[in-house]
Amino acid sequence: MKRRIFATVLSSLMIAMAFAGCGKDAGSDNSKPAAGSNNSGKIELEFFQQQGEEAIQAGYEAIIADFQKENPDIVIKQNTVPDSLKVLASRIATDDIPPLLTDWPTQMQFKEKVKNGYYEKLTGQEFFSQVNEDYLAMTPADDGEYYAMPYARNYMAVFYNMDMFEENGIEIPTTWDEFIAVCDTFKEKGITPLNFPLKDGVGHIFQATTVAFVPDGVEELVEVQEGKTTLSENAEYKADFSGYADKMMKLMEYGNEDAFGMSTTMMQESFANGNCAMIISGSYGRGNILLANPDMRFGAFALPGDTVDSTTCLTGVNAALCVSAQASEEEKEAAFTFLNYISQTEVAQKWSDESGEPSIIAGTEYADENFAPILNFIDEKGQVHDWMASTLQNNVVNELYNTVQSFLLDKPSTDQFLKNMDDTIAASVQ
Amino acid sequence: MKSKRESTADKLTNFLFTIPAVVLYSIFFIYAVIVGVNYSFTDWNGIAKTYNYIGFENYKSLFENQYFWNTLWVTVKYALLLVVGVMITSLILALCLNSIKHLKTLTKSIFFIPAMIGGVTISLIFDQIYYRLVPVIGEMLGISALSQSPLASAKTALIAVVFVNVWQAVAMPTMIFMAGLQTVPGDLYESAMLDGATTFQRFRYITLPYLMPTFTINMVLTIKAGITSFDYAYALTAGGPSRSTTVIGISIYNDAFNNMKFSLANAEAVILFIIIALLSLIQIKISSKGGVN
Numbered sequence: 001m002k003r004r005i006f007a008t009v010l011s012s013l014m015i016a017m018a019f020a021g022c023g024k025d026a027g028s029d030n031s032k033p034a035a036g037s038n039n040s041g042k043i044e045l046e047f048f049q050q051q052g053e054e055a056i057q058a059g060y061e062a063i064i065a066d067f068q069k070e071n072p073d074i075v076i077k078q079n080t081v082p083d084s085l086k087v088l089a090s091r092i093a094t095d096d097i098p099p100l101l102t103d104w105p106t107q108m109q110f111k112e113k114v115k116n117g118y119y120e121k122l123t124g125q126e127f128f129s130q131v132n133e134d135y136l137a138m139t140p141a142d143d144g145e146y147y148a149m150p151y152a153r154n155y156m157a158v159f160y161n162m163d164m165f166e167e168n169g170i171e172i173p174t175t176w177d178e179f180i181a182v183c184d185t186f187k188e189k190g191i192t193p194l195n196f197p198l199k200d201g202v203g204h205i206f207q208a209t210t211v212a213f214v215p216d217g218v219e220e221l222v223e224v225q226e227g228k229t230t231l232s233e234n235a236e237y238k239a240d241f242s243g244y245a246d247k248m249m250k251l252m253e254y255g256n257e258d259a260f261g262m263s264t265t266m267m268q269e270s271f272a273n274g275n276c277a278m279i280i281s282g283s284y285g286r287g288n289i290l291l292a293n294p295d296m297r298f299g300a301f302a303l304p305g306d307t308v309d310s311t312t313c314l315t316g317v318n319a320a321l322c323v324s325a326q327a328s329e330e331e332k333e334a335a336f337t338f339l340n341y342i343s344q345t346e347v348a349q350k351w352s353d354e355s356g357e358p359s360i361i362a363g364t365e366y367a368d369e370n371f372a373p374i375l376n377f378i379d380e381k382g383q384v385h386d387w388m389a390s391t392l393q394n395n396v397v398n399e400l401y402n403t404v405q406s407f408l409l410d411k412p413s414t415d416q417f418l419k420n421m422d423d424t425i426a427a428s429v430q
Numbered sequence: 431m432k433s434k435r436e437s438t439a440d441k442l443t444n445f446l447f448t449i450p451a452v453v454l455y456s457i458f459f460i461y462a463v464i465v466g467v468n469y470s471f472t473d474w475n476g477i478a479k480t481y482n483y484i485g486f487e488n489y490k491s492l493f494e495n496q497y498f499w500n501t502l503w504v505t506v507k508y509a510l511l512l513v514v515g516v517m518i519t520s521l522i523l524a525l526c527l528n529s530i531k532h533l534k535t536l537t538k539s540i541f542f543i544p545a546m547i548g549g550v551t552i553s554l555i556f557d558q559i560y561y562r563l564v565p566v567i568g569e570m571l572g573i574s575a576l577s578q579s580p581l582a583s584a585k586t587a588l589i590a591v592v593f594v595n596v597w598q599a600v601a602m603p604t605m606i607f608m609a610g611l612q613t614v615p616g617d618l619y620e621s622a623m624l625d626g627a628t629t630f631q632r633f634r635y636i637t638l639p640y641l642m643p644t645f646t647i648n649m650v651l652t653i654k655a656g657i658t659s660f661d662y663a664y665a666l667t668a669g670g671p672s673r674s675t676t677v678i679g680i681s682i683y684n685d686a687f688n689n690m691k692f693s694l695a696n697a698e699a700v701i702l703f704i705i706i707a708l709l710s711l712i713q714i715k716i717s718s719k720g721g722v723n
Binding site: 085086089092093108109112113115116117118198199200201257258259260261262263266393394395398399402405406409410423427428 | 475476477478479495496497557560561565578579581582583584667668669670671672673684685687688689690691
């Protein structure tokens, strides 16, 4: 009998513990890294920073440390997690939005968050006067208001080994023909001109090459997405993307034989070790290359189109800073204080120097002179295009990556490629 | 003899013992399944605060989508290859390990090591082996098929991914088979040997029937692992090249988190659930007809 009583009590206890574990005590929630006021009168803010690169995290840590010296009552705690977009989506689903965070304001997923009222409207804030107007113009939400402070930009470009270029007397090419001539020269000298990381899919290389080879290509794809036409039927679009297909096939002739087994990281490592003269990379790749070979001299230039005038560079706003609409007034005030602080030229310059990211705050200069060709091109020429996700649906872009990868791998006819692109968009569009 | 009252009290005690497990199972599994099924009938994108019920639209669009059928076919191929690879390898390993006379525990422990390493970790190691080592071996042996990473070709990528999965997945079925081998009475082998049975005949008519229940367990577990597999393909190829390794797990993940089609991803998960349930039922039905219980 005693045993039964003991068993009954034990069972009840286990049930109670299970419920206690699942329950949420508002006063003792330790799951969040930091939020709200603490007993010492200080306010703690979680800063959910979505870029995992070590240099970027270090850049933010440096300016946060300086900020706290000037604002001892505001404690900013940077929190960076792997797969941050997924984590953020889960946190949003459970009404646990970090009070201060980064996000990509030109992407459709950001606009969806704005539409649902998750982000605080920032229009009219003082710090916007410090932000480069061209990039700021990329960021309004569908209602025309601003919900994020852009802080840095990114771009896709041709990264080139400066020593190889100098040793072989090669100048930076500015047109497609010049670019092919450079590739031919390297090939003749036994140097692999390009490395492609096609194991990860065509990814950003598809975006960069589309913008470079078909300046209106993204807009044409948007029309196909909207069901207005198809690449196979529209004569102009057919010519544009047939030309794109030819150029991609030509580029592959200068690439590595193991392209479909090479990941992006492997490509960066291969480039850093001098196995090729050039790669098509995002600005985010610079840090990894320097990590693999800190002494390497490399720079970047715009992937050339047919002519200098038609050459267009893919560039966009990097993760921008947002404030949660669900944050308390106190937290919002602290977040605005932080945003005003980091929008100062000298603070942004320090962040840029530490992180290696090109800032878009007025008065800042990019420290690495080797990247002047690409940054000057973007700033002076103004022939730029935003990332596809700002106008094309995410799933359409992702499926097009696969279709272009199949094209490069299986080499179907150009007509078949165009049909596959049309079918992919039709099957993926929501 | 127990009184009726005592018997009822015993039953109540036993019932109470099951409550913690039932409650936890209900909260973390049954509730989650119900919510998931519910979302599969909506148009929720994973971010919006509201959603609409759209009936079977998600299921309809899935069945009309060529990529979904491709994903299902890849998943079936993956599961079949995994089952064949794991069952044959683990059975051979179990028979070999069972016949070892010395250092049996140490050897078993060594063969169990892969099961203790994470799938993603193993995938990353094999990614490097495929990329750096395989082409060197191919060149040395003059085999052109191995001149590049097997992950680089749509024809070989799935086999290469399943190989990594098999490499890790054999450990547990091997242990289960070894446990099953302990149930075979030794005197049966002696009688069979006296009757002049060959090694194969002893395996076919004594070992195999006794192993059938174990076979069923391993088969069900491996089929389930194959159909729900995600980490190996995702870490090694992310579904490529040319969608040749896009198993349904990757499709669900991409639709839920990359494509903002959360409700569609739930519909895919429901279909996956139905497939696993059906396969498990068929498997148990077929396997229960033979063997020694």
